[in-house]
Amino acid sequence: MSRVKELQKSLFGGNTSNARQFGMIFTLVAIVLLFEILTNGLTLNPGNLISLVSQYSYILLLAIGMLMVIVAGHIDLSVGSIAAFVGIVVAKVMQDYAVPWFLAVLIGLAVGAVIGAWQGFWVAYVGVPAFIVTLAGMMLFRGGNQFIGNANTIPVPEGFRVIGSGFLPEVGPDTGYNNLTLLLGLVVCVAVVVREWRGRRTRREMGADAAPMWISVIRVAFPLAVVVFATLQFAGGRIGTSFPVSGIILGVLVVIYSFITRNTAGGRHIYAVGGNARAAELSGVKLKRVNFMVMMNMSVLAALAGMIFVARSAASGPQDGIGWELDAIAAVFIGGAAVSGGLGTISGSIVGGLVMAVLNNGLQLLGVGSDRVQIIKGLVLLLAVAFDVYNKKQGRFSVIDSLMRPFRRDTPTGPASPAEPGQERGKSPVAG
Amino acid sequence: MRDAPVLLEMRAITKEFPGVKALSDVNLVVRQGEIHAIAGENGAGKSTLMKVLSGVHPYGSYTGQILYQGTESRFSDIRASENAGIVIIHQELALVPGLSITENIFLGNEPRRGGVIDWKTANRRALELMALVGLEEDPDTLIKDIGVGKQQLVEIAKAFAKNVRLLILDEPTAALNETDSQHLLELMRDFKQRGITSIIISHKLNEIAEIADAITILRDGHTIETLDVKADGVDEDRIVRGMVGRELHSRFPDHTPDIGEVFFEVRDWTVRHPVASDRLVAKNASFTVRRGEIVGFAGLMGAGRTELAMSIFGRSYGVYASGQIFKDGREIVIKSVSDAIEHGLAYVSEDRKSIGLNLLDDIKTSVVSAKLSKITSHGVIDHVREHRAAEDYRTSLRVKAPTVDEPVTTLSGGNQQKVVLAKWMFTDPDLLILDEPTRGIDVGAKYEIYGIIQRLADQGKGVIVISSELPELIGLCDRIYTVFEGTITGDIPRRDADPELLLKQMTSVKKAQRS
Ligand SMILES: Nc1ncnc2c1ncn2[C@@H]1O[C@H](COP(=O)(O)OP(=O)(O)OP(=O)(O)O)[C@@H](O)[C@H]1O
Numbered sequence: 001m002s003r004v005k006e007l008q009k010s011l012f013g014g015n016t017s018n019a020r021q022f023g024m025i026f027t028l029v030a031i032v033l034l035f036e037i038l039t040n041g042l043t044l045n046p047g048n049l050i051s052l053v054s055q056y057s058y059i060l061l062l063a064i065g066m067l068m069v070i071v072a073g074h075i076d077l078s079v080g081s082i083a084a085f086v087g088i089v090v091a092k093v094m095q096d097y098a099v100p101w102f103l104a105v106l107i108g109l110a111v112g113a114v115i116g117a118w119q120g121f122w123v124a125y126v127g128v129p130a131f132i133v134t135l136a137g138m139m140l141f142r143g144g145n146q147f148i149g150n151a152n153t154i155p156v157p158e159g160f161r162v163i164g165s166g167f168l169p170e171v172g173p174d175t176g177y178n179n180l181t182l183l184l185g186l187v188v189c190v191a192v193v194v195r196e197w198r199g200r201r202t203r204r205e206m207g208a209d210a211a212p213m214w215i216s217v218i219r220v221a222f223p224l225a226v227v228v229f230a231t232l233q234f235a236g237g238r239i240g241t242s243f244p245v246s247g248i249i250l251g252v253l254v255v256i257y258s259f260i261t262r263n264t265a266g267g268r269h270i271y272a273v274g275g276n277a278r279a280a281e282l283s284g285v286k287l288k289r290v291n292f293m294v295m296m297n298m299s300v301l302a303a304l305a306g307m308i309f310v311a312r313s314a315a316s317g318p319q320d321g322i323g324w325e326l327d328a329i330a331a332v333f334i335g336g337a338a339v340s341g342g343l344g345t346i347s348g349s350i351v352g353g354l355v356m357a358v359l360n361n362g363l364q365l366l367g368v369g370s371d372r373v374q375i376i377k378g379l380v381l382l383l384a385v386a387f388d389v390y391n392k393k394q395g396r397f398s399v400i401d402s403l404m405r406p407f408r409r410d411t412p413t414g415p416a417s418p419a420e421p422g423q424e425r426g427k428s429p430v431a432g
Numbered sequence: 433m434r435d436a437p438v439l440l441e442m443r444a445i446t447k448e449f450p451g452v453k454a455l456s457d458v459n460l461v462v463r464q465g466e467i468h469a470i471a472g473e474n475g476a477g478k479s480t481l482m483k484v485l486s487g488v489h490p491y492g493s494y495t496g497q498i499l500y501q502g503t504e505s506r507f508s509d510i511r512a513s514e515n516a517g518i519v520i521i522h523q524e525l526a527l528v529p530g531l532s533i534t535e536n537i538f539l540g541n542e543p544r545r546g547g548v549i550d551w552k553t554a555n556r557r558a559l560e561l562m563a564l565v566g567l568e569e570d571p572d573t574l575i576k577d578i579g580v581g582k583q584q585l586v587e588i589a590k591a592f593a594k595n596v597r598l599l600i601l602d603e604p605t606a607a608l609n610e611t612d613s614q615h616l617l618e619l620m621r622d623f624k625q626r627g628i629t630s631i632i633i634s635h636k637l638n639e640i641a642e643i644a645d646a647i648t649i650l651r652d653g654h655t656i657e658t659l660d661v662k663a664d665g666v667d668e669d670r671i672v673r674g675m676v677g678r679e680l681h682s683r684f685p686d687h688t689p690d691i692g693e694v695f696f697e698v699r700d701w702t703v704r705h706p707v708a709s710d711r712l713v714a715k716n717a718s719f720t721v722r723r724g725e726i727v728g729f730a731g732l733m734g735a736g737r738t739e740l741a742m743s744i745f746g747r748s749y750g751v752y753a754s755g756q757i758f759k760d761g762r763e764i765v766i767k768s769v770s771d772a773i774e775h776g777l778a779y780v781s782e783d784r785k786s787i788g789l790n791l792l793d794d795i796k797t798s799v800v801s802a803k804l805s806k807i808t809s810h811g812v813i814d815h816v817r818e819h820r821a822a823e824d825y826r827t828s829l830r831v832k833a834p835t836v837d838e839p840v841t842t843l844s845g846g847n848q849q850k851v852v853l854a855k856w857m858f859t860d861p862d863l864l865i866l867d868e869p870t871r872g873i874d875v876g877a878k879y880e881i882y883g884i885i886q887r888l889a890d891q892g893k894g895v896i897v898i899s900s901e902l903p904e905l906i907g908l909c910d911r912i913y914t915v916f917e918g919t920i921t922g923d924i925p926r927r928d929a930d931p932e933l934l935l936k937q938m939t940s941v942k943k944a945q946r947s
């Protein structure tokens with residue numbers, strides 16, 4: 001094994017998806033720095049960072065749910081329409097029945113759950129492919145939005161707007177920064193350190209030799225630097241602005257869902273179903289329930305995303321959420337999920353989503369027209385996945401390794417058997 | 433054969449995977465027109481060597497030389513080796529289930545006329561090739577509708593469509609029953625008459641001893657020796673000695689069964705075919721298992737043993753029609769696999785790749801996957817416990833892998849089988865159903881697995897072994913049921929079990945008297 005690989009393994013953990021993730025983080029940092037230079041420092045200034053978060057948090061939110069859908073081997077094309085539908089329902093109940101905003105949020109989530117149950121039913125219990133069910137849903141709920149809203153725009157009240165355009169409030173002494181944002185940053189810093197410390201302990205308990213201390217230091221130092229920088233930027237923006245509420249919602253959900261997918265039986269089952277449904281079934285996984293839950297969860301998140309968007313734009317309209325599904329799907333695939341299911345991580349998808357967001361934002365700052373932005377985004381998606389496929393064929397998974405290849409002396413390990421015949425998951429169990 | 437000209441020489445082949453040296457300095461000399469067997473334990477590097485030869489691992493990914501027909505060959509992919517007349521049939525068949533026999537035979541190699549596939553020629557040639565391999569079937573039949581034995585023949589016919597000179601068969605008979613295996617071996621002799629050279633990998637050493645002219649033995653990626661079967665008077669024991677490096681005196685560990693009372697009983701179990709609902713795959717099957725007892729199920733391929741077992745295991749095959757299950761004297765209702773696991777049942781499937789494992793998993797996730805509750809507390813997975821459990825099984829079953837973080841795809845066939853076994857042992861079952869548990873497993877590991885089965889029985893569990901190898905059933909089981917076309921036709925205690933009686937019961941509907 002090459003030295004580079006070994007180092008990378010200890011820095012980012014042994015498994016391939018971690019290595020892949022590192023490649024994405026690397027790419028993200030590179031893109032950020034590139035735009036920072038091209039825009040003469042506009043990209044990382046507080047105002048832009050804040051708008052970046054509030055502008056893209058709902059897409060990232062969708063990416064969380066989409067990751068789980070894709071890992072389970074499905075796809076969801078209806079999220080944009082569901083978001084729009086829930087948005088209009090919520091706006092309508094607040095306008096017509098003067099429902100208080102927090103109750104409206106609950107209603108919105110409930111509507112999302114019902115829609116999700118509907119789609120989950122067709123996918124899991126009837127067995128209609130998710131592509132079809134959600135294609136139908138895409139039309140159904142887009143139509144539903146226009147039916148309820150008479151194709152008009154409906155404004156939402158002030159209180160409701162907090163979830164989309166609110167910020168952490170100013171409290172405590174005047175430090176020149178937003179205190180709550182500083183506190184938030186501190187909490188995240190502590191979490192990063194604790195996580196690494198616990199990781200070391202776990203590795204020791206597994207009997208694996210814990211990596212040398214300096215490795216851990218690097219693993220902590222880089223994220224800490226990023227967090228500290230971001231905290232100061234977010235806390236030091238224009239008075240009245242700070243870290244967006246929608247960003248906090250996103251952050252909390254990312255933590256929760258990462259935990260679920262990585263550390264719970266339910267999360268494991270999603271990967272099992274996507275990896276080999278028949279084997280999962282024969283291991284006691286309740287296939288239908290998993291599929292149902294995954295589809296339903298996606299719709300609930302879509303409902304939340306729709307409400308955040310409506311809150312941000314202060315009104316719900318017939319054009320809301322168009323094309324969101326594509327952004328979410330792109331984020332997931334850029335983040336390293338496999339088209340055939342069974343592979344992918346929440347954090348990968350978030351990084352993938354951020355790559356898209358920064359790209360979008362940076363190009364806009366540079367004054368590039370939306371036509372060209374689309375073209376560039378399309379190419380990035382294609383190249384990111386093509387690069388991944390290429391690496392897999394070569395039996396290598398890591399971006400850094402391929403970057404370092406010219407500097408390495410040892411010959412690369414050869415391609416692992418590209419298409420081992422047995423690897424196609426058998427579709428017809430032959431019984432004897 | 434010693435004087436025949438050399439067709440193939442592989443010199444000092446070394447092949448490394450990240451963390452594993454699969455082959456080191458392996459040499460292989462194959463002479464024109466011979467049947468050359470390669471033997472070795474699981475993970476010895478047999479399949480890898482053949483993949484190097486056939487271009488699956490292309491030139492440049494290994495070191496060493498391949499001299500084929502006197503010149504050095506550098507195959508960049510499978511196509512290149514096929515053009516040179518080397519055709520490999522992999523351990524796992526590579527047919528497309530939804531296509532017909534003809535379509536599969538000519539897949540990627542279709543006879544054309546003016547750019548369009550010439551189906552008339554294709555069908556005619558398919559019939560010729562099928563006659564050559566002794567396959568009697570309508571060439572339009574879909575692959576998924578014929579049995580494994582016939583599928584194997586289609587693979588060989590496919591090889592012949594490519595004008596083969598050197599045919600490589602990686603464990604061709606592992607999934608075949610006695611008759612089909614014999615037919616295949618007969619076929620290989622026939623090919624030899626036609627001057628085709630074959631390389632065969634097999635863990636069925638009796639076959640090797642019977643058919644091969646020369647045997648090369650690999651151990652841990654090294655060539656140990658090449659034996660000339662006739663001149664050296666090679667028999668099974670001689671091969672085993674080469675493979676494991678010591679004498680293996682008995683194929684079954686000594687065991688004195690300690691059998692208790694009946695704790696598991698199935699009564700009048702009837703199951704319909706999943707599609708053709710008028711066809712019954714199990715008819716009024718009744719059987720019992722006692723504590724500490726190893727019960728065998730003998731039957732021909734397609735007799736319905738797997739279907740019966742899977743249907744009992746949470747109705748995971750076919751449509752349940754009627755029947756009852758009793759455990760410890762009480763009736764239990766098992767409607768899903770999770771119910772079955774909950775009630776202490778485990779089913780180790782015969783087909784590890786398509787239904788036994790998630791090939792994206794690593795070893796540790798596979799091992800714990802059927803009983804996550806054992807490593808979770810309050811729904812949260814304890815990664816340390818997971819790692820430890822998997823590590824325990826890796827050592828006790830001697831899975832050949834550096835760590836439990838290794839993806840299961842990188843394991844050799846036999847080692848994957850051990851992981852599947854570990855996965856089900858991890859569920860702590862009361863009744864363990866093993867479907868062809870030693871398929872593709874080497875002699876040494878078979879012995880270990882028999883030992884494991886006996887230890888489980890000694891702990892008071894019941895074990896059901898479904899196997900197509902009669903000697904295995906006879907050597908291992910305390911009692912054997914015979915199954916014919918979905919009906920249990922006999923219940924034979926160990927002392928009466930002999931191949932003749934079993935075969936008779938396996939092929940006739942007449943009910944044997946109960947013992
Ligand atoms: N793609 C791969 N990546 C990493 N390791 C591999 C890969 N393929 C094979 N190996 C390793 O190489 C060794 C030899 O494997 P191989 O499949 O050749 O064994 P085998 O002799 O055919 O065994 P079996 O009888 O079980 O089929 C094993 O230790 C296996 O884990």
Ligand SMILES: [Mg+2]
Nearest residue numbers: 479523844845
């Ligand atoms: Mg093999």
